Amino acid sequence: MALPVQQQAKYWGLSAAVFLLMLWLLGDVILPFLVGGAIAYFLDPLADRLQRAGMNRVAATATISVGMLLMAVLLVLAVIPTLISQLSALVNAAPDIFRQLQTFLTERFPQLSDETSTIRQTLLSIGETIKERGGELANTVIGSALGVINAVVFMVVVPVVSFYLLLDWDNMVAKVDSWIPRDHAPTVRRLARDIDRVLAGFVRGQISVCLVLGTFYSIALMLAGLQFGLIVGAIAGAITFIPYIGALVGGALAIGLALFQFWGDWFSIGLIAAIFAIGQFLEGNIITPRLVGNSVGLHPVWLLFALSAFGALFGFVGLLVAVPVAAALGVLLRFAFEQYKTSRLYQGLEAPPPDDEDPR
Template identity: 60%
Template sequence: MALPVRDQMKYWGIAAAVFFALLWFLGDIILPFVLSMAVAYMLDPVADRLESWGLNRVAATVVITIVAAILFVVIALLVLPTLVKQATELVNIAPELIDNLQTFLMAKFPVLLDEGSQLRQTLAQIGETIQSKGGELLSGAIASAMSLFNVVMLLVLVPVITFYLLMDWDRMVARIDALLPRDHAPVIRRLSSDIDRTLASFIRGQGTVCLILGTFYAAGLMLVGLKFGLVAGAIAGALTFIPYVGAIVGGTLSIGLALFQFWGEWQWIAAVVGIFAIGQFFEGNILTPNLVGSSIGLHPVWLIFALSAFGSTFGFVGMLVAVPITAALGVLVRFGLEQYRDSLLYRGQSADTSHSQDTPES
């Protein structure tokens, strides 16, 4: 006999409360495990593909680990130093850029920037704020990254945990499936499949789109000679997972930098605009339709809200789990709406009575 609905809700509620309590109290401790689970989840299809080519699971995991290690070393040696250097220079040069903007506005619109005008004071404050806060952010990030714990976590714990998770991923899924309550196992499997499909579309698909566009933007901006092009391209690519935000932020930053650097050389400014136009064309017509799909069930507004809420409440770990939890909640809400539409609460007694009258008696 199945448990009453009230008891089921009680037990599921306790499980959810325990999960969020662990997330709250053990955020820093479980960070490497959450990162490792995310990486293993993204790489599991690659391991499955290698297995279909004849490798066993251990050999497939070893191949993935070696390739990932090579890529990490290449990126660490070639990209990260330039990225950090450009980011630091961009923060330090912010007041100079603001001064150049003031000079331009004074030449074109002298009335707006009279001595003591509100606009002039605002621009000066913006430049000083960017320099001070940006410098604090960069120094804090560098100091944090150079701490012994973070180095050990990133270089040792995450790869090791990911290796074991990836090697035993299918076995762990089978173990969890065996523990599902038998009365609800078919429904849970269907909901889990929907959640996995949503996550696969978003995390794997959108992550690939971010990587491709970030590489394209950074390479294109550096080829045209834009200063800080690597930083602007990286920002645009990283924010692409929120529709339109990456292009707007990265494009505004890049075009603004191009206006200061190439003023009067309109062909280079047009080249920067063209890079983002081409990127948006490929994203909307080729990359997103083929890698993400037309519908993933994660509205941008809900995604931004989830990232903000979980990030402010649970820190960096909260931001990592925000997307999976939001995807799961979206699937559960859609399932609940399906059940609601099939219930008497939605259809009413009249609909049930008319359905009974339309059914011929045997």
């Protein structure tokens, strides 16, 4: 006999509170384990496919791990140093870019030369801030990234955790399934399948979209001659998973830099704008529909709220768990609404008349 609803709500609410408390207290400690688990979840379908092709689980996991290691080495040797150098150069060049903007505006809008002009004073204050904080910002961005990752520990723990989780993924799923209360096992399994479908459709698909678009933007902008094309393309691709933000930030940054670098060469400026227009067309009409699909059920506004709330409460770790939690809550809320629509509270004491019967 199942427990009363009040007791079930108490136990599940206590579990949720313990989860949030652990996230609050152990955020930095569990970060490598969260990342390792996310990598294992992302790669599990590939391991299953290799198993169906004839490999055992150990061989499939080893093959995937070697492939990922080679990709990581390639990134470290060929891409990441260039990204860091371009990021530092971009931040250090910000004061000069701003001075050019100020000169450009002053020449074309002489009223800005009035020292009492509010716009002029605002531009001067922004310029002074950039001059004072430009180099500090570059060091802070790079230093904070290394601090969040906790370099050595992160690089050692994450591959080990992801390897063992990927190796034992199916066994862990079976073990968790054996812990489900028997009275609720069919319902919990159904909800778990729905959550997995949403996560598989969004997380795996969106990561693929970010990689494809980041690669496209970086290569296209570098071929177009944009000075900081690689870092701009990487930024635009990395934040594509945030609805609307990736295109706006990447496009504004690229076109703004193009205006300073190619001022007067309208063909080059138009080419930079066309690259982002083509990228958005490909994302909305080809890449996202194919890789993510239209049936994920994770609304952009709900995703933005989850990212904002969990990021503010739990920092970087909160951003990592925001999407899975948003997906799970979305599925649970839809299930609760389905239950409400079939409840006596919604339908009333009298059953609705059959479809073939005149309700009058």
